[in-house]
Amino acid sequence: MPAAESEDDASTTGPRTTAVHAGRADIRARGLHAPPIDLSSTYPISGMDSAANSVTEFAHGARVSDEPVYARLYNPTVANAESAVADLEHASDCVAYGSGMAAMTATLMAARLAIVSENPDAHPHVLAVRPIYGTGDHLLSSPMLGLDVKWVDADDVAQHVGPETALVWIETPANPTLELVDIAAIKEQAGEVPVCVDSTFAPPVLQRPLDHGATCSMHSATKFLGGHGDVVAGVVSTNDAEWADRLRHVRVVTGGLLHPMAAYLLHRSLPSLPGRVLQAQSTATDLAERCEEHTAVQRVHMPGRSEQADLRARQMSGPGTMIAFDVGTREKARNVVESVELMTAAVSLGSVDTLIQHPASMTHGVVDEAAKSDHGITPGLLRLSVGLENADDLWQDLSQALDG
Numbered sequence: 027m028p029a030a031e032s033e034d035d036a037s038t039t040g041p042r043t044t045a046v047h048a049g050r051a052d053i054r055a056r057g058l059h060a061p062p063i064d065l066s067s068t069y070p071i072s073g074m075d076s077a078a079n080s081v082t083e084f085a086h087g088a089r090v091s092d093e094p095v096y097a098r099l100y101n102p103t104v105a106n107a108e109s110a111v112a113d114l115e116h117a118s119d120c121v122a123y124g125s126g127m128a129a130m131t132a133t134l135m136a137a138r139l140a141i142v143s144e145n146p147d148a149h150p151h152v153l154a155v156r157p158i159y160g161t162g163d164h165l166l167s168s169p170m171l172g173l174d175v176k177w178v179d180a181d182d183v184a185q186h187v188g189p190e191t192a193l194v195w196i197e198t199p200a201n202p203t204l205e206l207v208d209i210a211a212i213k214e215q216a217g218e219v220p221v222c223v224d225s226t227f228a229p230p231v232l233q234r235p236l237d238h239g240a241t242c243s244m245h246s247a248t249k250f251l252g253g254h255g256d257v258v259a260g261v262v263s264t265n266d267a268e269w270a271d272r273l274r275h276v277r278v279v280t281g282g283l284l285h286p287m288a289a290y291l292l293h294r295s296l297p298s299l300p301g302r303v304l305q306a307q308s309t310a311t312d313l314a315e316r317c318e319e320h321t322a323v324q325r326v327h328m329p330g331r332s333e334q335a336d337l338r339a340r341q342m343s344g345p346g347t348m349i350a351f352d353v354g355t356r357e358k359a360r361n362v363v364e365s366v367e368l369m370t371a372a373v374s375l376g377s378v379d380t381l382i383q384h385p386a387s388m389t390h391g392v393v394d395e396a397a398k399s400d401h402g403i404t405p406g407l408l409r410l411s412v413g414l415e416n417a418d419d420l421w422q423d424l425s426q427a428l429d430g
């Protein structure tokens with residue numbers, strides 16, 4: 027039995043039970059079975075003084091207050107989805123945004139804020155370990171947030187940490203090579219500096235960064251958490267109350283909200299998250315084996331498969347549902363991407379259907395060429411996000427594309 031299916035979880039209920047019931051406590055109390063969707067943009071106040079008090083509390087990052095006041099400050103549909111994700115992540119708080127990139131932006135702004143509110147003359151920087159998601163790399167490399175980035179090796183974080191280090195940013199498993207970064211080792215090197223993990227490739231049933239010492243766990247909920255290719259969303263979870271307030275403060279002020287319709291769809295997808303991930307993981311493991319035996323495939327990447335097995339076992343409950351493999355050249359990769367019929371050639375991942383893409387030209391097209399070759403984003407690399415179809419059907423499709 028894979029570890030993810032065991033019930034010896036730190037929380038009081040098993041992870042599948044949590045996925046089904048989280049964020050729904052008030053729904054039963056209201057006599058409902060499914061979460062209601064509240065689309066109000068504003069809320070009638072019950073009194074001026076209590077409304078004024080709520081405005082002030084929300085402006086400083088409160089999670090709830092006596093009056094909701096205005097949709098940018100509070101929305102109950104979004105709050106229920108956040109509470110569900112927080113439970114799955116073993117977090118006290120989750121803050122949801124309009125996309126994964128909005129979540130990353132808010133986290134970086136909150137980290138900068140923590141430093142400059144103590145010392146307005148400071149020049150905060152982020153330490154980041156490549157490879158990370160292409161647009162995340164683009165954001166960190168750009169001057170638009172007023173935050174410098176130092177790209178460091180995972181083993182060199184300690185020697186670069188200083189009083190102006192606002193955050194250590196890592197992604198594990200990393201996109202697209204599925205290389206792992208040791209969260210606990212990064213935390214130890216970072217000391218007091220907060221560590222944020224982009225855990226998009228390993229949703230809560232596979233990995234919970236906060237359990238390994240991370241300050242924040244971020245997801246593009248557009249991927250596994252939404253899971254059906256119809257939601258764009260981002261979430262950041264934490265057990266640090268000051269961080270949670272800062273994350274909400276940034277959201278209230280900059281407005282990177284998650285719409286309640288999207289929050290509803292996200293919440294609706296969470297009960298099936300463990301089942302979806304565990305089924306797709308078993309199919310992905312089967313496909314990885316078949317790829318390894320195929321003569322057109324040079325190398326198969328899957329967490330813990332050929333290396334980092336100990337770290338994988340410590341940090342994740344299984345290898346996950348993502349595979350990357352190298353077919354040697356850009357032309358051969360093009361041929362595979364353009365020949366699959368059942369699989370969809372598209373960016374994104376974590377959906378119920380299987381997606382295939384070419385990182386060097388698609389998700390990581392904007393990444394610096396030298397950084398691409400330094401981090402294994404080769405011209406022949408393909409990335410597969412395995413869905414819920416039958417393994418034999420997927421293999422028939424992929425093998426005809428590889429043979430072609």
Ligand SMILES: *Cc1c(COP(=O)(O)O)cnc(C)c1O
Pocket residue numbers: 125126127128159161162197201224226227246247248249258259260
């Ligand atoms: C997709 C993705 C993001 C960005 O999320 P959006 O919802 O597209 O804004 C960030 N990190 C990783 C690892 C991703 O896969």
